[in-house]
Amino acid sequence: AAPTSIMVGTGKGAENGILIKDASSLELAHKIQTIVLDKTGTITEGKPTVTDFLALDRENAELLKLVAAIERNSEHPLAEAVVEYVKQQGIEIPEVTEFNAIAGSGVQGKVGNALVQVGTRRWMHELQIDTSELNPYQESWETGGKTVVSIAVDNVARGLIGIADRVKVSSPAAVSALQRMNIEVVMLTGDNSQTAEAIAREVGIKRVFAEVRPDQKVAKIQELQAEGKIVAMVGDGINDAPALAQANVGLAIGTGTDIAIAASDITLIAGDLQGIVTAIQLSRATIRNIQ
Ligand code: ADP
Numbered sequence: 001a002a003p004t005s006i007m008v009g010t011g012k013g014a015e016n017g018i019l020i021k022d023a024s025s026l027e028l029a030h031k032i033q034t035i036v037l038d039k040t041g042t043i044t045e046g047k048p049t050v051t052d053f054l055a056l057d058r059e060n061a062e063l064l065k066l067v068a069a070i071e072r073n074s075e076h077p078l079a080e081a082v083v084e085y086v087k088q089q090g091i092e093i094p095e096v097t098e099f100n101a102i103a104g105s106g107v108q109g110k111v112g113n114a115l116v117q118v119g120t121r122r123w124m125h126e127l128q129i130d131t132s133e134l135n136p137y138q139e140s141w142e143t144g145g146k147t148v149v150s151i152a153v154d155n156v157a158r159g160l161i162g163i164a165d166r167v168k169v170s171s172p173a174a175v176s177a178l179q180r181m182n183i184e185v186v187m188l189t190g191d192n193s194q195t196a197e198a199i200a201r202e203v204g205i206k207r208v209f210a211e212v213r214p215d216q217k218v219a220k221i222q223e224l225q226a227e228g229k230i231v232a233m234v235g236d237g238i239n240d241a242p243a244l245a246q247a248n249v250g251l252a253i254g255t256g257t258d259i260a261i262a263a264s265d266i267t268l269i270a271g272d273l274q275g276i277v278t279a280i281q282l283s284r285a286t287i288r289n290i291q
Pocket residue numbers: 039040071074075076078079103104105106107118119120147148149188189190191192212213214237239
């Protein structure tokens with residue numbers, strides 16, 4: 001009887017936009033105790049836009065020109081937002097040499113003789129760059145849930161960019177539905193703690209792993225598994241793929257990258273978190289039919 005129930009369950013999933021790769025993940029989904037959600041593109045829309053900009057000691061356009069020159073070489077969603085913002089102002093973007101991306105930290109390159117670095121405050125501190133003049137702005141923007149990126153030119157802090165990414169309309173209700181099912185919901189992100197906490201509060205998540213570098217995401221899943229938990233991970237990005245594979249059940253957002261989809265057991269076509277609730281309900285119903 002079991003294989004028939006599984007087939008019915010898989011078929012019902014497909015009708016609801018939930019693509020289940022193999023039977024075992026459908027059987028396992030009802031046991032999930034902890035769900036780890038990536039922030040950007042999973043809880044939020046993943047369509048960041050620049051909302052704030054600050055240049056300390058030169059014309060906005062002068063600094064934006066340098067930043068856009070660097071970011072044009074990056075595939076990060078934040079980079080796209082910055083380039084779009086600068087292009088909209090009709091600013092001409094110069095060429096870059098010696099471009100480098102440091103995963104989880106930022107990007108750098110040379111514009112003429114100037115070394116331009118754009119990324120996290122933590123990275124600026126690692127580079128021994130003093131950000132104290134920027135800190136009050138940074139903190140106030142982060143408290144509003146914005147991702148704040150620092151700009152340094154020749155190892156001196158020169159400005160800040162604030163980038164907002166809206167929470168998906170369906171996220172808060174999905175989080176509370178999961179919590180009512182006695183599942184702990186955890187956020188995992190490379191973004192800074194203040195921004196992550198602000199978004200977590202908005203959707204009702206209490207446990208947050210922030211400032212996690214891409215190569216540390218797997219270890220965070222293992223940590224939860226070491227607590228004896230059956231762990232699901234939900235993500236959309238290239239960075240999320242190893243964590244999706246490590247989780248007991250990996251769920252990819254259908255609008256995410258192909259790499260995340262390939263690394264996961266279940267794909268949520270519609271791209272909102274309500275699909276997780278439906279997948280677990282389906283698993284519970286399927287198991288009831290088997291028993
Ligand atoms: P996430 O887990 O949210 O996808 P990442 O690990 O990709 O985050 O990046 C972490 C942080 O590193 C970002 O929030 C940003 O501050 C900084 N960062 C990464 N790439 C860039 C970039 N191209 N431009 C500016 N900042 C970047």
